[in-house]
Amino acid sequence: MKLLTHNMLACHIKGVKNNFPFMIEVTKVETCDADYDPEFLRHMFPRIVWPAFLQGAEQMGCRDGLPEAATEEMLQEDTFLKKFHHALLEVRLQEGALVCPETGRKFPVSKGIPNLLLTEDEC
Amino acid sequence: MRGAEVLRNPGRVLRNEGGSSWYMCYFLHRLLDFRVPDVESVISMLGYTLDLVQWQLPHGNEPFSPFWYLRLPNIELPRLIADRAMLTKGFMEVWGEGSTWEELQESIEACPAAIKDPWLKEDIKFKIVIETYGWKLGDENHKDCIQKLQFIPFQGSVDLKHADVKMWLILCKTSDNSGIPDTVPDRMYFGREVSCSDRSRVDAYALKKRRYIGPTSMDTEMAFIMANMGKVQKGNMVLDPYAGTGSILVAAAAFGAQVMGADIDVRVIKVGKLDDQGQQLDVYSNFQQYSLTPRLAGLLRMDVHMHSLRPGLEEAFHAIIGDPPYGVRAGGRKSMPKPGIEIRNRENHIIATAPYTLGECLRDLLDLAARLLVVGGRLVYFFPSAPETYREDEIPAHPALQLVYNVEQILTTRYSRRLIVMEKAEKYDAKKASDHHLSLGEPMLSIDRLHDQVYEQRPGKECTPSVFDKKSNDYQDSTKRFRSKLV
Numbered sequence: 001m002k003l004l005t006h007n008m009l010a011c012h013i014k015g016v017k018n019n020f021p022f023m024i025e026v027t028k029v030e031t032c033d034a035d036y037d038p039e040f041l042r043h044m045f046p047r048i049v050w051p052a053f054l055q056g057a058e059q060m061g062c063r064d065g066l067p068e069a070a071t072e073e074m075l076q077e078d079t080f081l082k083k084f085h086h087a088l089l090e091v092r093l094q095e096g097a098l099v100c101p102e103t104g105r106k107f108p109v110s111k112g113i114p115n116l117l118l119t120e121d122e123c
Numbered sequence: 124m125r126g127a128e129v130l131r132n133p134g135r136v137l138r139n140e141g142g143s144s145w146y147m148c149y150f151l152h153r154l155l156d157f158r159v160p161d162v163e164s165v166i167s168m169l170g171y172t173l174d175l176v177q178w179q180l181p182h183g184n185e186p187f188s189p190f191w192y193l194r195l196p197n198i199e200l201p202r203l204i205a206d207r208a209m210l211t212k213g214f215m216e217v218w219g220e221g222s223t224w225e226e227l228q229e230s231i232e233a234c235p236a237a238i239k240d241p242w243l244k245e246d247i248k249f250k251i252v253i254e255t256y257g258w259k260l261g262d263e264n265h266k267d268c269i270q271k272l273q274f275i276p277f278q279g280s281v282d283l284k285h286a287d288v289k290m291w292l293i294l295c296k297t298s299d300n301s302g303i304p305d306t307v308p309d310r311m312y313f314g315r316e317v318s319c320s321d322r323s324r325v326d327a328y329a330l331k332k333r334r335y336i337g338p339t340s341m342d343t344e345m346a347f348i349m350a351n352m353g354k355v356q357k358g359n360m361v362l363d364p365y366a367g368t369g370s371i372l373v374a375a376a377a378f379g380a381q382v383m384g385a386d387i388d389v390r391v392i393k394v395g396k397l398d399d400q401g402q403q404l405d406v407y408s409n410f411q412q413y414s415l416t417p418r419l420a421g422l423l424r425m426d427v428h429m430h431s432l433r434p435g436l437e438e439a440f441h442a443i444i445g446d447p448p449y450g451v452r453a454g455g456r457k458s459m460p461k462p463g464i465e466i467r468n469r470e471n472h473i474i475a476t477a478p479y480t481l482g483e484c485l486r487d488l489l490d491l492a493a494r495l496l497v498v499g500g501r502l503v504y505f506f507p508s509a510p511e512t513y514r515e516d517e518i519p520a521h522p523a524l525q526l527v528y529n530v531e532q533i534l535t536t537r538y539s540r541r542l543i544v545m546e547k548a549e550k551y552d553a554k555k556a557s558d559h560h561l562s563l564g565e566p567m568l569s570i571d572r573l574h575d576q577v578y579e580q581r582p583g584k585e586c587t588p589s590v591f592d593k594k595s596n597d598y599q600d601s602t603k604r605f606r607s608k609l610v
Binding site for chain 2: 001002004005007008009010011012014019020032033034035037039040043044047049089108111112113114115116117118119120121123
């Protein structure tokens with residue numbers, strides 16, 4: 001699971017209010033190659049909730065070099081784009097869990113795939 | 124439905140008009156209803172509005188015929204379209220057409236010199252390719268045909284390997300043949316190849332050579348067609364909510380998109396299976412096989428019915444492409460609420476699921492697409508149907524989505540599927556969407572009884588075996604009239 005995915009998810013257990021972002025429990029993180037595509041990054045940037053992205057990056061260990069606040073103007077800078085690209089697409093949680101900020105329910109991530117199915121009592 | 128204007132065939136070759144040119148768009152004789160939408164989607168993807176484009180029906184005004192004409196505003200387009208479209212053989216600048224050799228000659232001679240002369244010059248190396256449609260040409264006939272074209276004053280030399288220009292002679296003869304609809308009139312066409320389609324990706328990504336497939340893996344050609352209909356290109360974000368073995372995702376990634384896949388079934392996306400050497404195979408293996416891993420944004424085990432995409436997330440995807448689960452091969456499942464159940468060991472608990480009707484599944488899919496697509500983005504999915512019970516008004520609607528194409532692929536005489544292409548026309552309005560859903564009530568489609576319809580035994584005509592008739596050298600059976608579409 002990459003931070004791109006992490007930023008799109010929220011805990012959907014019935015009745016949970018404080019559902020975003022998931023805390024990331026890390027067992028194993030890997031870096032992988034991803035296509036560097038500025039057009040794609042410019043498309044995704046406005047859809048990213050930046051504080052959640054920073055929190056995830058902190059937990060995944062790739063916070064380095066990412067600004068506290070990011071603006072659309074930064075998308076013109078190659079240095080920013082490369083750092084954004086790296087944290088968004090090249091760092092992958094292989095094993096671990098997504099933890100609901102309200103209930104503490106853990107959604108396991110194994111082989112890079114988060115399991116987001118709810119049990120019968122949660123939906 | 125939205126598409127380019129279709130004109131009737133005027134019975135003569137149309138050439139240039141106000142800066143745009145007419146080309147022959149020579150189609151494959153496959154997936155007949157899909158051919159025009161495939162090309163149109165590629166044109167839209169390339170950034171051209173379809174108002175600038177016109178179709179002209181083939182000779183005889185027979186839409187099943189592969190010899191359509193297309194008017195394009197830009198000379199680069201035939202090459203760009205041929206590169207992506209899956210159901211074209213190529214584009215040709217027609218110099219002449221006719222139903223007899225005399226008519227053909229007359230028509231070629233009438234073609235303006237400005238079109239022909241640049242290719243007739245001394246320094247041009249050329250080659251004549253003879254294509255037949257509906258019959259086969261023997262070697263001797265090949266020479267005869269070339270002889271018949273002697274009247275064209277080519278000054279250059281013939282070069283079969285390194286030709287500067289390829290001339291096509293297409294000979295269509297269906298009148299003494301079976302299998303191909305004989306409504307396509309016999310006709311001869313001659314012209315210059317402008318672009319030739321590259322179908323090599325169908326082989327390069329063939330399912331039979333793919334490491335990890337399952338019984339419902341989407342056929343390679345169809346996966347690419349779906350990606351075309353979704354206007355998928357580099358820089359895009361694409362979602363398949365029923366990813367399975369990732370066949371559609373592979374096609375979208377091959378076209379340069381970042382892709383995300385979800386599936387409720389852990390067996391297909393995570394566990395995978397072992398190959399002969401005991402090596403683990405899964406969706407990742409397929410991406411590795413084609414060096415597409417750098418475009419795999421993510422895989423999720425998720426239920427679209429009760430998904431965990433955050434509430435504020437909108438307009439994140441350019442295309443959502445999927446083959447929803449339905450009854451005939453792999454029925455749909457969804458999460459099942461069971462209040463009060465006591466779960467002792469959450470880690471080992473096997474989550475119960477409930478059956479998911481297609482009506483419900485598509486309501487969820489359309490609403491997800493209406494929310495997650497960018498305006499102008501496309502939802503592409505298959506809708507199973509039985510020709511006998513199909514009703515157009517059963518194709519689900521959504522206030523934010525506009526139906527663009529609805530084309531049928533006949534699978535058997537009793538069962539077909541329709542590729543539905545919808546485009547997001549306006550921003551998502553949650554209230555409007557929920558009012559729409561409330562007004563419709565519980566979604567139940569007649570197709571939710573599909574399994575019964577396909578497998579139920581019915582007496583009568585369907586069970587009589589085909590009889591080979593020596594006189595006509597063909598099978599006499601009721602399916603024949605469908606054969607033109609069964610390709």
